[in-house]
Amino acid sequence: MYFQLPSFLLFLLIALFIVKISKPSFRIFALILLSIVFYSYWDVGYFFILIFYIVLGAVACHLLTLSKRYLSFLIVFSLLPLIFYKYTDFFLRSIGVSGMGIALPLGISFITFSLISMMVDFSRSSVKKINYSDVGLYISFFPHLIAGPILRTKEVVPQFKGIHVSWQxxxxxxxxxxxxxxxxxxxxxxxxxxxxxxxxxxxxxxxxxxxxxxxxxxxxxxxxxxxxxxxxxxxxxxxxxxxxxxxxxxxxxxxxxxxxxxxxxxxxxxxxxxxxxxxxxxxxxxxxxxxxxxxxxxxxxxxxxxxxxxxxxxxxxxxxxxxxxxxxxxxxxxxxxxxxxxxxxxxxxxxxxxxxxxxxxxxxxxxxxxxxxxxxxxxxxxxxxxxxxxxxxxxxxxxxxxxxxxxxxxxxxxxxxxxxxxxxxxxxxxxxxxxxxxxxxxxxx
Structure with a gap:
């Protein structure tokens, strides 16, 4: 769904309506589900990619509460899908081998950079309690999912508790x-x-x-x-x-x-x-x-x-x-x-x-x-x-x-x-x- 097409305008109206009538405790979860639907609309296989990153974000935050030493490993691990999808063919062609024709999933660079930002910021904070729904929405929130902007947890996540839809x-x-x-x-x-x-x-x-x-x-x-x-x-x-x-x-x-x-x-x-x-x-x-x-x-x-x-x-x-x-x-x-x-x-x-x-x-x-x-x-x-x-x-x-x-x-x-x-x-x-x-x-x- 490109933002400029009627299909997206219909999706946006439905999303606004669902969040509007939802109870405050359900709004974040509703937006996560809507974001998964939005991303999966491009390709059903993208469902698993987004779920992977959401789970990876949650696991990373949990591990970082145990020890900050996991940060380097987590950053490298989070970069592996991006490297595989985006740079495998480039590497193969550079050494004279035919590429594999690997298709780049939409927005994977932006998702990866947002995830790394979250992990680094979390490792620098003193927060020990993880709100997994916030992690899920931070990674998947559909407005930024495909082409940014690249988010920062300290700027965006505190706003999630105030999510609502109003005429103003x-x-x-x-x-x-x-x-x-x-x-x-x-x-x-x-x-x-x-x-x-x-x-x-x-x-x-x-x-x-x-x-x-x-x-x-x-x-x-x-x-x-x-x-x-x-x-x-x-x-x-x-x-x-x-x-x-x-x-x-x-x-x-x-x-x-x-x-x-x-x-x-x-x-x-x-x-x-x-x-x-x-x-x-x-x-x-x-x-x-x-x-x-x-x-x-x-x-x-x-x-x-x-x-x-x-x-x-x-x-x-x-x-x-x-x-x-x-x-x-x-x-x-x-x-x-x-x-x-x-x-x-x-x-x-x-x-x-x-x-x-x-x-x-x-x-x-x-x-x-x-x-x-x-x-x-x-x-x-x-x-x-x-x-x-x-x-x-x-x-x-x-x-x-x-x-x-x-x-x-x-x-x-x-x-x-x-x-x-x-x-x-x-x-x-x-x-x-x-x-x-x-x-x-x-x-x-």
Missing amino acids: NFVYNLPLFAVGMIKKVLIADPIGGYIAPVFNDPLSHGFWDLFIASLGFSIQIYCDFSAYSDMAIAIAGMFAVRFPENFRSPYLSFSLSEMWKRWHMTLSFWLRDYLFVPLVRYFGKGLVYLPILITMLVSGLWHGANWNFIIWGGLQGIIMVIDNYIGFGKFVKNNPHFKWFFIIVNFFVWSFLAILFRSDSASSAWDYYQSLLAFNVGDFSADNQSVLILVLITLCVHYYDNVDFIRKHAAKIPAFLSVPVFISIIVGCSMVAAQHPESFYYFDF
């Missing part, structure tokens, strides 16, 4: 869900349809097609992923659970270092807290920049089991190391009149590197770069113009595209006006999406 929560979160619908259905999907043939066969396209497609992909992936995050945050909010913000106008960043503080923030902060900071402590002052490079290489490998992702992460890391070495951030802050120039440059750098991210392989990305830099300038087509207009519109309103702004300003509109309008937008977009269902881009990760 519904009205408060409806605009955010509608904005997510607009970004997904009216911006990301049309751009995605345009750029797909360009990336599939870059050598047969001219400069303008390739250039506009690279910019278009930056907008597509942002609108697609931030749309999912907006909708996930809105859905959780309807159950009185506040999810962390995942994007904060990232294309207003003047450097890649700042970009990763605004882009997919729950992953960036996860990598910072559980990988970068321990690496800094391990290497000390002798190798101050190596943790940045390692962290970005891991980020690239997490995004995809292919060399183009590793190269993408490595180039991001190298640029960030140079950025930190020369003190670029301090220079921009001391010279604010240059800031907009660097924001524009950073967007083009991001889009140029994103070609690696979008391409099927490193060789395909190389073909793309070769064809682009050949500067075979042809006609500027109507499709190019349409995509460029969507790119410019998105960038022009980008400053206002954040969770708090949308909720705060939509709340000023009387409910008797806002609710029908936003429901009409949601239903209308859902009908459009039903004609050509498109997956969320980050489902592949």
